[in-house]
Structures are given as C-alpha cells and as structure tokens.
Amino acid sequence: MPLKEKLIQKIKETQGEIKSLVKEYGSKVISEATVEQAYGGMRGIKCMVWETSLLDPMEGIRFRGYSIPEVREKLPKVKGGEEPLPEGIFWLLLTGELPTKKDVKEITKDWQSRSEVPNDTWKILKLLPRDMHPMTQFSIGIMSLQPYSIFVKKYNEGVSKAEFWDSTYEDVMNLLAKLPAIAGYIYRKTYKDGKRIRPKKNLDWGANFAHMMGIDELEYYELMRLYLVLHCDHEGGNVSAHTTHLVGSALSDPYYSLAAGMNGLAGPLHGLANQEVLRWIQGFLEKVGGKIPSSEELSKALWDTLNSGQVIPGYGHAVLRKTDPRYTAQREFALKHMPNDDLFKLVSLIYEVAPDILMKHGKAKNPWPNVDAHSGVLQWYYGVKEYDFYTVMFGVSRAMGVLAQLIWDRALGLPIERPKSITTEWIKQNVINK
Ligand code: HAX
Secondary structure, three states: HHHHHHHHHHHHHHHHHHHHHHHHOOOOOOOOOHHHHHHOOOOOOOOOOOOOOOEEOEEEEEOOEEEHHHHHOOOOOOOOOOOOOHHHHHHHHHHHHOOHHHHHHHHHHHHHOOOOOHHHHHHHHHHOOOOEEEEEEEHHHHHHHHHHHHHHHHHHHHHOHHHHHHHHHHHHHHHHHHHHHHHHHHHHHHOOOOOOEEEEEEEEHHHHHHHOOOOOHHHHHHHHHHHHOOOOOOOOOOOOHHHHHHHHHHOOOOOHHHHHHHHHHHOOOOOOOOHHHHHHHHHHHHHHHOOOOHHHHHHHHHHHHOOOOOOOOOOOOOOOOOOOHHHHHHHHHHHHHOOOOOHHHHHHHHHHHHHHHHHHHHOOOOOOOOOOHHHHHHHHOOOOOOOOHHHHHHHHHHHHHHHHHHHHHHHOOOOOOOOOOOOOHHHHHHHOOO
16 A cells, blocks of 8 residues: 555544544643753653654663564565665654555655755755855755745645645655755765765665765665664654654744754754764874773773763763663674774773763763764764764654654644743742742
C-alpha cells in the first residue's frame, strides 16, 4: 500500500482513539511541575505528545516501540548491505509499522522524483560566504524553499483544518527529498571545488547524500545509512524537536518549522556537540604532540576541561542515564570496520576514563557518552574531517523525525502551544507565602 494511503488509514484509527481517550480520561493527572523544574529547563514534566518515539532513561530511544538493535535488524537493507535504509525508518516513524522492501523502494523513488532543487536556492547558496557556518547555510537553504510551500497555498485557498495534514505531507516529502542535495552542495562549496554533483538514479536517499558530498565508497554509504537512521528522532522535548513542533503549532509551514528546529540543533549543548567532540580531541592531540596519549595524560586533559568550567562534549544527557545505544551502535560499526584506527582507540580510551572522572566531579547526572561522542570519529576515518559540517548531517537525519511528527500534529489537529509562564514574584507570593 502506498505510504499516503497507509497514513490515511492510520490517521482515521488514531483520531478516533484519541478522541475517546481525551473524553474518558481527559482530567487524569500525568505530571506536576515543581519550582525546581520551572527554573530547571522543565526537565521531566510530561506535558506534550510525541508519537514517533519515546526515550527511556536506562534503555534509550525506541522508535514506535522498536529499539536501536531491533531497527538495525528488522528494517530493509540494500542488497548485500547490513545497515538499515533511512527510508525504512521514515516509514516506521510515520505509520508505526515496519515497511516491506517494496515500501522502502517506493519512498526512494518518490523522493527521487521530488529531489530537483529550484535554481533560486542554488543561487542563494552560492552567494553565501565560504566561512559562514554550514548550519547557517543549511538553515538558509531550507528557508529558500519556503515560497514553494503547498501548505501555505492550500491554507490561503481556505482548505479545511481537517485537510491540513495532506499539504503538510506534500511539503514534508518535497523537503526531505531535497535536503541531501542541499547539504551535499554546502559541503562541496564550503570545503571542496564548489561544483554540484548530480544524484544517481540507482542510489537510495542515504547513499545519494554521500555521493553528492563526493564520497563514493560502499562502506561509507553504509555508514551514512546508519548515521541517518540513528539521529532521526529522540522524542519531543529536545531542542530541535520541540522547536519544530512549537513553531509548527502556529501553523507556520514545514519550511519555517524545520529551519527553526535546525537553528536549535546548531547549539553546542545539542547537535553541535558532535563537532565539539572532534574539536576537543584535535586540540588535545595537538597538546600531546599528535601521539596516542596515556590514560594519565587523558585524565589530566579531562580534568583541565572541567576545572576551567567547560563541559566534556559528547558526555551527559538531560534524560538518558546510561550509555546511549546510538553510541553503542556506532561503536559496533567502528569495531567492525576500523578496529585499529588510532582516533577510534582514543575515543574508546575516553569511554574508559571519562565516566569515572565525571562521577568524581559530581555534577553531571549522567556520566555516560551520548550519540555525539562517537559520530565524528567515524566521519574522520572516511575522510570527512571538516567537523563543522557534522551537524548538517545530523540535521538531514533529524528532519525525518520532526517532520513525521509535524504531519501527525496536523492530523491530530493539535492546537497552538501556549504553556503558562510565571515570574519569580509570582512564585514568592504563591509558594513561599502560602
Ligand atoms: N561535562 C561537564 N559538566 C557536565 C556535563 C559534561 N559532559 N554534563 C552535565 N554537566 C554539568 C551541567 O553543566 C550542570 O552543571 P551546573 O549545575 O553548573 O549548571 C550539571 O552537570 C548538571 O547537569 P545535568 O542535569 O546532568 O545535565 P543537563 O540536563 O543540564 O544538560 C547536557 C544535559 C547534554 C546539555 C549536558 O550533559 C552537557 O552539556 N553535555 C555536554 C554537551 C553534549 O554532549 N551535548 C549533546 C547532548 C546530546 C544531544 O542533544 N545531541 O544532540
């Protein structure tokens, strides 16, 4: 069954289910908020719905109920390949069901047919300075497509609210289809010869992204597919997801919403942490003369970072309380394809040393590595050493999760977001004085 038909079926089922859930249990309490949470980034307050994935502090992310090892095993792969196709995770996120090989092939074909990027976008990107951060270029690239929004057109024609999800779906599919070409070109223009590489008809979405960056190695195609699957979604409260959802709730179209989410992903405490990890490692290697350090030298460098008031990038998490399974999946890839690589050995050594130090330091609630602690070293191995670009790759992947959810936001008719804020004066009057 084509993706859109399957989605229509799922939307009908879910709308009915939620209607009766809210009618029967609407007044049940699922969470409360403390003064500490109001000042502490709203950690742990359960107050929004995100259908595509759910994060367990100990087990890690589940996409529509499937863990990372399960999606790696169960999602369709290319012939002879071992890593799942990103098209498959998108199908799963959107419909809640595992796709067949045929379903996945149809998405590849559909995205290929929508992948032509308008000339204006190329012109705009070409004008941007080479030293502009690739995430800024990426965000501008996404915004340059906004005039093509079908959602805006249909909204202005006056379509009913019940139909909003349909034009959102069309925008999302058009946008996802074009992101690898835009990101690939940003890579070429910022670091290489500036020439655009055309996509190939026989390649899937992930492999085509690698190809358009100028890397045509089968092993790197596999890494790209894995990377795009692992980074796609991490429930709703993280900055990129929540921002996309929040901006979308004002009925801003998918282009505005995604660009906003990507601007959040560009923060060093969020997606930019993957480049920060490599920057930290390179700075450290320079200090020790480029050789593989001893654990004592590493220990000292980590303490120096902490004592100077900086964070150890790639470690800690707002929700997770153990090693991120996305880290583990990337480690497994490295153990298989590059066990003797020096940088991988150093990343492994950091994994041995840093958690103990963070525990002794006593601040971070989670001393274990997150997804960003490992992604850079894999890219470096295959020659993608321009670490400022890593977050763009993260963004191409994250777009699948946040945009799948945006379609569901519209399908469920979720209203404009508007939580209540309070002042410190209000807290004093209502908490202390009561
Ligand atoms: N190194 C040093 N200190 C750390 C730390 C780390 N890796 N992780 C947390 N802490 C500190 C916090 O800065 C905070 O200190 P203050 O009380 O002085 O403010 C304290 O420990 C308590 O923080 P927490 O409750 O454990 O963590 P938060 O929920 O506040 O923050 C972060 C979660 C991910 C932002 C945090 O762990 C961090 O800054 N990590 C390093 C950056 C990083 O790897 N970010 C990527 C996270 C994954 C992600 O979103 N990827 O996109």
